[in-house]
Amino acid sequence: MTTPPLAPPDDDWRECPHCGLFSRLPHIQPGMVAECPRCDQTLWRMRRATLNFPLACSLAAGLFYLFALIAPMLEVDAYGRFSLARIETGPLRLVEAGWGLVGALVFAVTLVLPGLKLAITLTTLLGLKFHLPKRWLRGIFRYYAPITPWAMIDVYLLGFLVAYTRLAGMFSVRLDTALYALIGLMLAMAAADAGLDQEIVWRALDQPDKTAPSAQAGGLISCDACGQVSNGETGDLCRRCDAPLFTRKPASISRAWAYTIAAACLYIPANLYPFMDLTSLAHTQSYTIMGGIVELADVGLWPLAALVLFASIAIPLLKLLGMGYMLLATQFCSGHMLQGRTKAYRIIDFIGRWSMIDVFMVSILIALVHFGQFANVRANVGAICFAAVVVLTMFAVNAFDPRLMWDNDQEPEA
Numbered sequence: 001m002t003t004p005p006l007a008p009p010d011d012d013w014r015e016c017p018h019c020g021l022f023s024r025l026p027h028i029q030p031g032m033v034a035e036c037p038r039c040d041q042t043l044w045r046m047r048r049a050t051l052n053f054p055l056a057c058s059l060a061a062g063l064f065y066l067f068a069l070i071a072p073m074l075e076v077d078a079y080g081r082f083s084l085a086r087i088e089t090g091p092l093r094l095v096e097a098g099w100g101l102v103g104a105l106v107f108a109v110t111l112v113l114p115g116l117k118l119a120i121t122l123t124t125l126l127g128l129k130f131h132l133p134k135r136w137l138r139g140i141f142r143y144y145a146p147i148t149p150w151a152m153i154d155v156y157l158l159g160f161l162v163a164y165t166r167l168a169g170m171f172s173v174r175l176d177t178a179l180y181a182l183i184g185l186m187l188a189m190a191a192a193d194a195g196l197d198q199e200i201v202w203r204a205l206d207q208p209d210k211t212a213p214s215a216q217a218g219g220l221i222s223c224d225a226c227g228q229v230s231n232g233e234t235g236d237l238c239r240r241c242d243a244p245l246f247t248r249k250p251a252s253i254s255r256a257w258a259y260t261i262a263a264a265c266l267y268i269p270a271n272l273y274p275f276m277d278l279t280s281l282a283h284t285q286s287y288t289i290m291g292g293i294v295e296l297a298d299v300g301l302w303p304l305a306a307l308v309l310f311a312s313i314a315i316p317l318l319k320l321l322g323m324g325y326m327l328l329a330t331q332f333c334s335g336h337m338l339q340g341r342t343k344a345y346r347i348i349d350f351i352g353r354w355s356m357i358d359v360f361m362v363s364i365l366i367a368l369v370h371f372g373q374f375a376n377v378r379a380n381v382g383a384i385c386f387a388a389v390v391v392l393t394m395f396a397v398n399a400f401d402p403r404l405m406w407d408n409d410q411e412p413e414a
């Protein structure tokens with residue numbers, strides 16, 4: 001275990017979210033990175049830009065978002081028939097066809113959550129500029145980090161690329177305004193993310209009159225939402241942002257197991273059952289995930305086939321095996337390869353969302369290809385199982401607390 005500070009923790013104390021080591025942030029300059037001394041996790045990357053840069057990027061992203069909402073995205077011309085899709089057409093068709101959960105999921109991660117993330121960023125940054133009550137802003141900005149992985153415009157655009165390549169082989173396809181707006185939105189949001197220094201925002205939102213750090217009984221505890229370290233115990237409220245405090249994520253192991261096992265069970269039907277049915281000139285063919293990949297490779301689209309193979313087969317499998325291994329090793333109190341396991345956790349956490357490519361592809365094909373007996377695409381049971389696998393594995397990674405791996409480590413601190 002780590003040595004607690006002698007004095008009550010001041011605002012520079014941080015707990016590493018991945019190994020649980022308490023350390024003092026070093027004095028760093030803009031452009032520099034403070035890393036955890038034990039597991040190398042980035043604790044603070046101090047940005048060079050002021051908060052005006054992410055604010056400008058977010059305002060631009062807001063404009064792109066509006067265009068993406070109101071303009072058409074794609075047009076398809078097939079056998080003299082015409083079809084037009086907006087960004088919400090795919091989810092709506094999924095709901096109409098009885099796949100309401102997948103439709104709701106696609107709608108949430110492509111429209112609702114990116115919009116919410118933008119609204120949080122804009123409200124916080126504009127609120128700081130115009131001196132809105134910081135208590136409100138803290139309550140809002142708390143949700144910025146948890147929402148971020150679920151705003152999937154970037155993944156959606158890759159799914160679009162796969163769908164477009166398939167469509168362009170069959171029909172004449174025309175890209176429309178909303179698609180360019182989505183690309184602009186993705187770039188503007190990425191720039192805003194890269195320029196937004198959450199530590200600086202939290203320091204700007206800090207209340208000068210907050211409860212002073214005390215030397216009371218109770219160990220050190222850090223806030224998952226804002227990083228503030230205090231003396232206290234599970235169940236107390238953060239003295240900066242009022243979020244409830246936990247020494248470790250509650251019921252981490254059992255929740256992570258439940259999600260992992262559920263996802264592993266669904267991974268089998270997700271691969272065995274057809275993902276989508278494609279009717280072309282009164283002839284219907286069903287595709288499994290693997291069948292779709294083989295077809296992409298058959299027509300010579302090797303890079304896309306490799307991309308889908310990686311995103312749809314390899315990533316979910318890696319996540320399931322990785323989570324199983326980490327959970328077992330943690331439960332059996334293994335202090336083996338802690339550095340490696342922490343790195344593996346980071347990778348699994350980072351790549352998980354990219355598995356949604358195939359789900360987005362189906363939602364785009366469904367939106368456009370509905371020409372009755374001439375050409376029609378329908379989702380099938382494999383798609384709903386697969387979407388569930390992606391979401392459940394993301395929940396599993398989120399529920400798992402990597403600090404538990406290090407808690408088992410009995411070796412004295414180096």
Ligand SMILES: [Zn+2]
Nearest residue numbers: 016019036039
């Ligand atoms: Zn660490």
Ligand SMILES: [Zn+2]
Nearest residue numbers: 223226238241
């Ligand atoms: Zn907090």
